[in-house]
Amino acid sequence: MSNLDSVLRENIRITAQVITEVCQRNTRKQVSNHTLSRNQCYILKVLATSGEFLISELARILDISPAAASKNVDRLEHMELVSRQPHEGDRRSLEVRIEDKGRKFVNEVNRLTAYKMTPLMDQFSEDEKIVLLDFLKRITKYTLAEENNTELICLQCGGKCGDVCVVKTGSGTCARPAKPKPSA
Numbered sequence: 001m002s003n004l005d006s007v008l009r010e011n012i013r014i015t016a017q018v019i020t021e022v023c024q025r026n027t028r029k030q031v032s033n034h035t036l037s038r039n040q041c042y043i044l045k046v047l048a049t050s051g052e053f054l055i056s057e058l059a060r061i062l063d064i065s066p067a068a069a070s071k072n073v074d075r076l077e078h079m080e081l082v083s084r085q086p087h088e089g090d091r092r093s094l095e096v097r098i099e100d101k102g103r104k105f106v107n108e109v110n111r112l113t114a115y116k117m118t119p120l121m122d123q124f125s126e127d128e129k130i131v132l133l134d135f136l137k138r139i140t141k142y143t144l145a146e147e148n149n150t151e152l153i154c155l156q157c158g159g160k161c162g163d164v165c166v167v168k169t170g171s172g173t174c175a176r177p178a179k180p181k182p183s184a
Contacts, residue, residue, distance in 0.1 A: 012139065027116065031108045034079050039064065040072050041109070044081060047098035048106040052085070054093055081105060 020038075028036050036044075039062055046061065047053065053061070059069035073096050076082040081102030087093035098106075124132060 023113070023116070027109055027112050030112060031105060037072065039068075040076055043069075043072055043076060043096070044098060044102050044106050045109075047082065047096060048103050052095040052097045054087065054095055058096060076102065 024038070024041070028041055042062060043058055046058070055069050055073060056066055058073070059066040062069060064072075073082060073084070077084065079101075080099055082096050082098055084094040085097055087095045121129070
């Protein structure tokens with residue numbers, strides 16, 4: 001049985017890597033003429049789903065330095081995907097906001113991802129999908145058992161998973177904001 005456990009562990013790792021590295025990277029390339037990093041895409045997704053953030057907040061959420069977050073925002077701003085605006089509460093601070101072009105990018109990535117996933121989902125019956133979702137919840141629950149920071153994952157969801165959120169199942173919390181800020 002230990003060999004089966006080893007094979008399963010390796011296949012879970014490979015599946016996660018395929019989804020993260022191959023599927024997401026290829027989708028980003030199809031949607032934009034610019035080469036966007038994973039962190040830049042995370043920033044856009046978080047902003048599109050959850051509203052404006054300070055650079056320091058983005059750095060904390062992404063678990064990168066404020067300098068690295070600022071560099072990513074600079075590049076996104078240069079591509080006119082985001083903008084920086086004075087923070088309402090502290091004029092010395094700048095909030096990062098997604099622009100229409102950035103929101104269109106995120107919407108197109110979401111649309112293309114859903115399109116690409118349709119043939120995969122069509123391979124499963126409704127009953128199999130329910131079983132798969134249960135397996136994913138259990139994998140996520142035990143993966144996140146000792147993890148305190150699920151914010152990056154949650155802030156990209158925006159509550160779309162509702163009561164079947166695998167992160168909430170795993171960590172017991174959902175980091176999504178109560179009321180997302182509308183775009184300007």
